Amino acid sequence: MQSQSKLSHLMKRGTDLLGSETAIMCGAMSWVSERNLVSAISNAGGFGVIACGAMTPDLLDTEIAETKKLTSKPFGVNLITMHPDLMALIAVCGKHEVTHVVLAGGLPPKGSLEAIKATGAKVICFAPALSLAKKFLRSGVDAIVIEGMEAGGHIGPVSTSVLAQEILPELAKEVPIFVAGGIARGSAIAGYLEMGASGVQLGTRFVCAHESIAHPNFKKAFIRGNARDAITSVQVDARLPVIPVRALKNKGTEEFTKKQIEVAKLLDAGEIEMGEAQLQIEHFWAGALRKAVIDGDVENGSVMAGQSVGMVKAEESVAEIVKSLTDEAEAALAR
Protein backbone atom coordinates (compact mmCIF):
# COMPACT_ATOMS: atom_id res chain seq x y z
CA MET A 1 0.00 0.00 0.00
CA GLN A 2 2.81 2.31 0.99
CA SER A 3 4.70 1.51 -2.23
CA GLN A 4 1.57 2.04 -4.28
CA SER A 5 1.25 5.51 -2.85
CA LYS A 6 4.93 6.05 -3.66
CA LEU A 7 4.25 5.18 -7.31
CA SER A 8 1.24 7.50 -7.43
CA HIS A 9 3.27 10.18 -5.71
CA LEU A 10 6.14 9.91 -8.22
CA MET A 11 3.67 9.96 -11.11
CA LYS A 12 1.52 12.75 -9.72
CA ARG A 13 2.72 15.54 -11.99
CA GLY A 14 2.31 13.19 -14.95
CA THR A 15 -1.20 12.08 -14.01
CA ASP A 16 -2.23 15.66 -13.20
CA LEU A 17 -1.05 16.73 -16.64
CA LEU A 18 -2.63 13.83 -18.54
CA GLY A 19 -5.77 13.44 -16.43
CA SER A 20 -5.21 9.67 -16.33
CA GLU A 21 -4.87 7.24 -13.40
CA THR A 22 -1.33 6.23 -14.26
CA ALA A 23 1.34 8.23 -16.11
CA ILE A 24 1.93 5.50 -18.67
CA MET A 25 1.42 6.79 -22.19
CA CYS A 26 1.14 4.52 -25.18
CA GLY A 27 3.12 6.42 -27.81
CA ALA A 28 1.37 6.98 -31.12
CA MET A 29 2.19 4.25 -33.62
CA SER A 30 1.11 4.83 -37.22
CA TRP A 31 -1.59 2.34 -38.32
CA VAL A 32 -1.57 0.70 -34.84
CA SER A 33 -2.68 3.57 -32.60
CA GLU A 34 -6.24 3.97 -33.83
CA ARG A 35 -9.58 4.09 -32.01
CA ASN A 36 -9.45 0.54 -30.57
CA LEU A 37 -6.00 0.58 -28.99
CA VAL A 38 -6.20 4.23 -27.96
CA SER A 39 -9.53 3.85 -26.15
CA ALA A 40 -8.41 0.57 -24.54
CA ILE A 41 -5.28 2.24 -23.14
CA SER A 42 -7.22 5.18 -21.73
CA ASN A 43 -9.96 2.91 -20.36
CA ALA A 44 -7.28 0.84 -18.59
CA GLY A 45 -6.01 3.94 -16.75
CA GLY A 46 -3.14 4.79 -19.12
CA PHE A 47 -3.05 7.50 -21.76
CA GLY A 48 -3.70 6.58 -25.38
CA VAL A 49 -2.55 8.73 -28.30
CA ILE A 50 -4.01 8.59 -31.82
CA ALA A 51 -1.32 8.45 -34.52
CA CYS A 52 -2.40 10.93 -37.16
CA GLY A 53 0.61 10.09 -39.37
CA ALA A 54 -0.28 10.96 -42.94
CA MET A 55 -4.08 11.08 -42.32
CA THR A 56 -6.09 13.83 -44.00
CA PRO A 57 -8.02 16.23 -41.76
CA ASP A 58 -11.26 14.37 -42.64
CA LEU A 59 -9.85 11.00 -41.61
CA LEU A 60 -8.55 12.45 -38.34
CA ASP A 61 -11.96 14.01 -37.72
CA THR A 62 -13.58 10.56 -37.99
CA GLU A 63 -10.91 8.85 -35.90
CA ILE A 64 -11.28 11.28 -33.01
CA ALA A 65 -15.10 11.06 -33.12
CA GLU A 66 -14.98 7.23 -33.14
CA THR A 67 -12.43 7.13 -30.29
CA LYS A 68 -14.69 9.38 -28.20
CA LYS A 69 -17.50 6.85 -28.65
CA LEU A 70 -15.29 4.17 -27.06
CA THR A 71 -13.91 6.09 -24.09
CA SER A 72 -14.85 8.99 -21.89
CA LYS A 73 -11.28 9.15 -20.55
CA PRO A 74 -8.71 11.63 -21.85
CA PHE A 75 -6.53 10.73 -24.82
CA GLY A 76 -4.17 12.64 -27.08
CA VAL A 77 -3.51 13.13 -30.79
CA ASN A 78 -0.02 12.89 -32.26
CA LEU A 79 0.63 15.20 -35.21
CA ILE A 80 3.74 15.14 -37.36
CA THR A 81 5.22 18.65 -37.70
CA MET A 82 6.00 18.29 -41.42
CA HIS A 83 2.44 17.28 -42.37
CA PRO A 84 1.43 19.70 -45.15
CA ASP A 85 -2.01 20.22 -43.53
CA LEU A 86 -0.75 20.68 -39.98
CA MET A 87 -2.85 23.78 -39.29
CA ALA A 88 -6.03 22.08 -40.58
CA LEU A 89 -5.29 19.06 -38.38
CA ILE A 90 -4.88 21.36 -35.36
CA ALA A 91 -8.27 22.89 -36.20
CA VAL A 92 -9.83 19.39 -36.24
CA CYS A 93 -8.35 18.73 -32.78
CA GLY A 94 -9.79 22.05 -31.64
CA LYS A 95 -13.23 21.20 -33.03
CA HIS A 96 -13.29 18.02 -30.93
CA GLU A 97 -11.78 19.75 -27.90
CA VAL A 98 -8.90 17.29 -27.85
CA THR A 99 -7.17 17.88 -24.52
CA HIS A 100 -3.58 16.94 -25.48
CA VAL A 101 -1.66 17.30 -28.74
CA VAL A 102 1.70 15.57 -29.09
CA LEU A 103 3.97 17.09 -31.75
CA ALA A 104 6.51 14.74 -33.32
CA GLY A 105 9.04 15.00 -36.13
CA GLY A 106 11.19 18.03 -35.48
CA LEU A 107 10.77 21.71 -34.78
CA PRO A 108 7.14 22.84 -34.84
CA PRO A 109 6.53 25.34 -37.66
CA LYS A 110 5.93 28.96 -36.72
CA GLY A 111 2.52 29.56 -35.22
CA SER A 112 1.67 25.90 -34.65
CA LEU A 113 2.30 25.85 -30.88
CA GLU A 114 0.23 29.01 -30.46
CA ALA A 115 -2.54 27.54 -32.61
CA ILE A 116 -2.70 24.41 -30.44
CA LYS A 117 -2.66 26.44 -27.23
CA ALA A 118 -5.46 28.61 -28.58
CA THR A 119 -7.69 25.51 -28.80
CA GLY A 120 -7.15 25.00 -25.06
CA ALA A 121 -5.15 21.78 -25.55
CA LYS A 122 -1.92 21.00 -23.76
CA VAL A 123 1.15 20.62 -26.00
CA ILE A 124 3.66 17.81 -25.56
CA CYS A 125 6.84 17.84 -27.67
CA PHE A 126 9.63 15.34 -28.34
CA ALA A 127 13.04 16.69 -27.30
CA PRO A 128 15.98 14.70 -28.68
CA ALA A 129 18.59 16.91 -26.94
CA LEU A 130 18.93 19.13 -23.88
CA SER A 131 19.27 22.33 -25.93
CA LEU A 132 16.03 21.62 -27.76
CA ALA A 133 14.24 20.73 -24.54
CA LYS A 134 15.22 24.13 -23.14
CA LYS A 135 14.00 25.84 -26.31
CA PHE A 136 10.63 24.07 -26.03
CA LEU A 137 10.36 25.16 -22.41
CA ARG A 138 10.85 28.77 -23.43
CA SER A 139 8.12 28.35 -26.06
CA GLY A 140 5.71 27.27 -23.34
CA VAL A 141 5.21 23.56 -24.03
CA ASP A 142 3.37 21.76 -21.22
CA ALA A 143 5.43 18.56 -21.19
CA ILE A 144 8.34 16.89 -22.93
CA VAL A 145 8.98 13.35 -24.14
CA ILE A 146 12.60 12.24 -24.31
CA GLU A 147 12.96 9.19 -26.53
CA GLY A 148 16.11 7.12 -26.83
CA MET A 149 17.39 5.12 -29.78
CA GLU A 150 16.19 1.82 -28.28
CA ALA A 151 12.67 2.76 -29.41
CA GLY A 152 10.78 1.41 -32.39
CA GLY A 153 10.10 3.62 -35.43
CA HIS A 154 11.99 6.82 -36.30
CA ILE A 155 14.74 7.41 -33.76
CA GLY A 156 17.48 9.79 -32.71
CA PRO A 157 21.11 8.84 -32.13
CA VAL A 158 21.26 8.85 -28.30
CA SER A 159 20.19 6.10 -25.88
CA THR A 160 17.39 6.52 -23.36
CA SER A 161 19.69 6.10 -20.36
CA VAL A 162 22.01 8.90 -21.52
CA LEU A 163 19.17 11.29 -22.43
CA ALA A 164 17.58 10.65 -19.03
CA GLN A 165 20.79 11.43 -17.17
CA GLU A 166 21.41 14.53 -19.26
CA ILE A 167 17.96 16.06 -19.29
CA LEU A 168 16.14 14.97 -16.11
CA PRO A 169 18.47 16.60 -13.54
CA GLU A 170 18.38 19.90 -15.47
CA LEU A 171 14.73 20.20 -16.36
CA ALA A 172 12.55 17.74 -14.44
CA LYS A 173 11.67 20.35 -11.82
CA GLU A 174 10.52 22.82 -14.43
CA VAL A 175 8.37 20.68 -16.69
CA PRO A 176 6.86 17.18 -16.61
CA ILE A 177 9.11 14.84 -18.60
CA PHE A 178 8.08 11.44 -20.00
CA VAL A 179 10.82 8.94 -20.78
CA ALA A 180 10.45 6.66 -23.82
CA GLY A 181 12.47 4.02 -25.60
CA GLY A 182 13.30 0.51 -24.49
CA ILE A 183 10.90 0.31 -21.56
CA ALA A 184 9.08 -3.00 -21.11
CA ARG A 185 9.17 -3.65 -17.36
CA GLY A 186 7.88 -1.74 -14.37
CA SER A 187 11.30 -1.80 -12.76
CA ALA A 188 12.59 0.48 -15.54
CA ILE A 189 9.58 2.76 -15.03
CA ALA A 190 10.41 2.97 -11.31
CA GLY A 191 14.03 3.79 -12.13
CA TYR A 192 13.17 6.70 -14.44
CA LEU A 193 10.58 8.04 -11.99
CA GLU A 194 13.19 8.02 -9.24
CA MET A 195 15.49 9.97 -11.57
CA GLY A 196 12.83 12.69 -11.83
CA ALA A 197 10.60 11.64 -14.74
CA SER A 198 6.88 12.33 -14.32
CA GLY A 199 5.89 9.36 -16.44
CA VAL A 200 6.85 7.10 -19.31
CA GLN A 201 5.84 6.37 -22.89
CA LEU A 202 5.86 2.86 -24.34
CA GLY A 203 5.10 1.64 -27.85
CA THR A 204 6.55 -1.79 -28.59
CA ARG A 205 5.10 -3.37 -25.41
CA PHE A 206 1.52 -2.52 -26.49
CA VAL A 207 1.64 -3.72 -30.11
CA CYS A 208 0.56 -7.27 -29.24
CA ALA A 209 -2.34 -6.22 -27.03
CA HIS A 210 -5.59 -8.06 -27.86
CA GLU A 211 -7.13 -4.66 -28.57
CA SER A 212 -4.43 -3.74 -31.12
CA ILE A 213 -5.63 -4.16 -34.71
CA ALA A 214 -2.12 -5.06 -35.94
CA HIS A 215 -2.28 -8.10 -38.27
CA PRO A 216 -1.70 -11.50 -36.56
CA ASN A 217 1.51 -11.87 -38.62
CA PHE A 218 2.79 -8.56 -37.25
CA LYS A 219 2.08 -9.70 -33.69
CA LYS A 220 3.71 -13.10 -34.36
CA ALA A 221 6.86 -11.36 -35.63
CA PHE A 222 6.98 -9.38 -32.38
CA ILE A 223 6.51 -12.46 -30.21
CA ARG A 224 9.28 -14.28 -32.11
CA GLY A 225 11.64 -11.27 -32.26
CA ASN A 226 14.67 -10.75 -30.06
CA ALA A 227 16.28 -7.46 -29.07
CA ARG A 228 19.08 -7.95 -31.60
CA ASP A 229 16.61 -8.39 -34.47
CA ALA A 230 15.32 -4.81 -34.05
CA ILE A 231 17.95 -3.04 -36.10
CA THR A 232 18.30 0.50 -37.46
CA SER A 233 18.13 1.39 -41.13
CA VAL A 234 21.36 2.42 -42.83
CA GLN A 235 21.90 5.63 -44.68
CA VAL A 236 23.69 5.11 -47.99
CA ASP A 237 24.17 8.64 -49.30
CA ALA A 238 25.38 11.67 -47.36
CA ARG A 239 23.09 13.91 -49.44
CA LEU A 240 20.04 11.96 -48.35
CA PRO A 241 20.00 12.31 -44.60
CA VAL A 242 17.37 9.73 -43.72
CA ILE A 243 16.15 9.64 -40.15
CA PRO A 244 17.06 6.15 -38.93
CA VAL A 245 14.17 3.75 -38.36
CA ARG A 246 14.31 0.79 -35.99
CA ALA A 247 12.50 -2.28 -37.31
CA LEU A 248 12.80 -6.06 -37.35
CA LYS A 249 15.32 -7.20 -39.94
CA ASN A 250 13.65 -8.61 -43.08
CA LYS A 251 13.59 -8.22 -46.87
CA GLY A 252 11.95 -4.81 -46.42
CA THR A 253 15.03 -3.51 -44.59
CA GLU A 254 17.14 -4.45 -47.63
CA GLU A 255 14.57 -2.92 -49.98
CA PHE A 256 14.96 0.34 -48.11
CA THR A 257 18.69 0.38 -48.78
CA LYS A 258 17.95 -0.31 -52.47
CA LYS A 259 15.35 2.47 -52.55
CA GLN A 260 17.93 4.96 -51.26
CA ILE A 261 20.44 3.95 -53.95
CA GLU A 262 17.71 4.33 -56.59
CA VAL A 263 16.74 7.80 -55.33
CA ALA A 264 20.41 8.86 -55.07
CA LYS A 265 20.87 7.88 -58.75
CA LEU A 266 17.86 10.01 -59.73
CA LEU A 267 19.45 12.90 -57.83
CA ASP A 268 22.76 12.30 -59.64
CA ALA A 269 20.96 12.38 -62.97
CA GLY A 270 19.22 15.63 -61.98
CA GLU A 271 15.86 13.95 -62.48
CA ILE A 272 14.48 14.92 -59.08
CA GLU A 273 15.01 17.69 -56.54
CA MET A 274 16.30 17.09 -53.02
CA GLY A 275 12.90 17.76 -51.40
CA GLU A 276 11.20 15.25 -53.67
CA ALA A 277 13.97 12.72 -52.99
CA GLN A 278 13.44 12.96 -49.24
CA LEU A 279 9.68 12.78 -49.64
CA GLN A 280 9.99 9.60 -51.71
CA ILE A 281 11.97 8.05 -48.88
CA GLU A 282 9.43 9.06 -46.24
CA HIS A 283 6.59 7.71 -48.39
CA PHE A 284 8.45 4.45 -48.71
CA TRP A 285 8.26 4.04 -44.92
CA ALA A 286 4.61 4.99 -44.58
CA GLY A 287 3.64 2.47 -47.28
CA ALA A 288 5.93 -0.23 -45.95
CA LEU A 289 4.56 0.07 -42.40
CA ARG A 290 0.98 -0.22 -43.64
CA LYS A 291 1.93 -3.29 -45.66
CA ALA A 292 3.19 -5.01 -42.49
CA VAL A 293 0.69 -3.77 -39.87
CA ILE A 294 -2.50 -3.97 -41.93
CA ASP A 295 -1.80 -6.47 -44.74
CA GLY A 296 0.41 -8.72 -42.61
CA ASP A 297 3.28 -8.78 -45.14
CA VAL A 298 6.04 -8.95 -42.55
CA GLU A 299 8.64 -10.03 -45.13
CA ASN A 300 8.46 -7.02 -47.45
CA GLY A 301 6.82 -4.47 -45.18
CA SER A 302 8.37 -2.52 -42.33
CA VAL A 303 7.99 -4.22 -38.94
CA MET A 304 8.91 -1.21 -36.82
CA ALA A 305 9.82 -2.45 -33.36
CA GLY A 306 11.96 -1.33 -30.46
CA GLN A 307 14.73 -3.33 -28.80
CA SER A 308 12.31 -4.24 -26.01
CA VAL A 309 10.55 -6.53 -28.54
CA GLY A 310 12.40 -9.48 -26.97
CA MET A 311 10.36 -8.97 -23.81
CA VAL A 312 7.03 -9.21 -25.66
CA LYS A 313 6.18 -12.87 -25.20
CA ALA A 314 2.43 -13.19 -25.65
CA GLU A 315 -0.77 -11.43 -26.63
CA GLU A 316 -2.36 -9.90 -23.55
CA SER A 317 -5.10 -7.41 -22.87
CA VAL A 318 -4.13 -3.77 -22.42
CA ALA A 319 -5.43 -3.95 -18.83
CA GLU A 320 -3.11 -6.92 -18.11
CA ILE A 321 -0.12 -5.08 -19.57
CA VAL A 322 -0.83 -1.90 -17.60
CA LYS A 323 -1.36 -3.92 -14.42
CA SER A 324 1.87 -5.88 -14.76
CA LEU A 325 3.82 -2.66 -15.43
CA THR A 326 2.38 -0.90 -12.39
CA ASP A 327 2.71 -3.99 -10.15
CA GLU A 328 6.37 -4.36 -11.18
CA ALA A 329 7.00 -0.64 -10.62
CA GLU A 330 5.44 -0.81 -7.17
CA ALA A 331 7.50 -3.88 -6.27
CA ALA A 332 10.68 -2.18 -7.45
CA LEU A 333 9.92 0.95 -5.41
CA ALA A 334 9.20 -1.15 -2.34
CA ARG A 335 12.65 -2.76 -2.57
Ligand SMILES: Cc1cc2nc3c(=O)[nH]c(=O)nc-3n(C[C@H](O)[C@H](O)[C@H](O)COP(=O)(O)O)c2cc1C
Ligand atom coordinates in the same frame (compact mmCIF):
# COMPACT_ATOMS: atom_id res chain seq x y z
C1 LIG B 1 5.19 0.31 -35.10
C2 LIG B 1 5.58 1.66 -34.53
C3 LIG B 1 5.12 2.83 -35.15
C4 LIG B 1 5.42 4.08 -34.62
N1 LIG B 1 4.89 5.21 -35.21
C5 LIG B 1 5.10 6.43 -34.64
C6 LIG B 1 4.46 7.60 -35.17
O1 LIG B 1 3.73 7.54 -36.16
N2 LIG B 1 4.69 8.79 -34.56
C7 LIG B 1 5.49 8.89 -33.44
O2 LIG B 1 5.66 10.00 -32.92
N3 LIG B 1 6.10 7.80 -32.92
C8 LIG B 1 5.91 6.58 -33.48
N4 LIG B 1 6.47 5.46 -32.90
C9 LIG B 1 7.19 5.61 -31.60
C10 LIG B 1 6.24 5.37 -30.41
O3 LIG B 1 5.28 6.39 -30.31
C11 LIG B 1 6.98 5.32 -29.05
O4 LIG B 1 7.52 6.56 -28.72
C12 LIG B 1 8.08 4.26 -29.03
O5 LIG B 1 7.56 3.06 -29.52
C13 LIG B 1 8.59 4.08 -27.60
O6 LIG B 1 9.67 3.21 -27.54
P1 LIG B 1 9.52 1.59 -27.40
O7 LIG B 1 9.11 1.12 -28.75
O8 LIG B 1 10.88 1.17 -27.03
O9 LIG B 1 8.49 1.33 -26.34
C14 LIG B 1 6.21 4.19 -33.44
C15 LIG B 1 6.70 3.01 -32.84
C16 LIG B 1 6.39 1.77 -33.36
C17 LIG B 1 6.90 0.53 -32.66
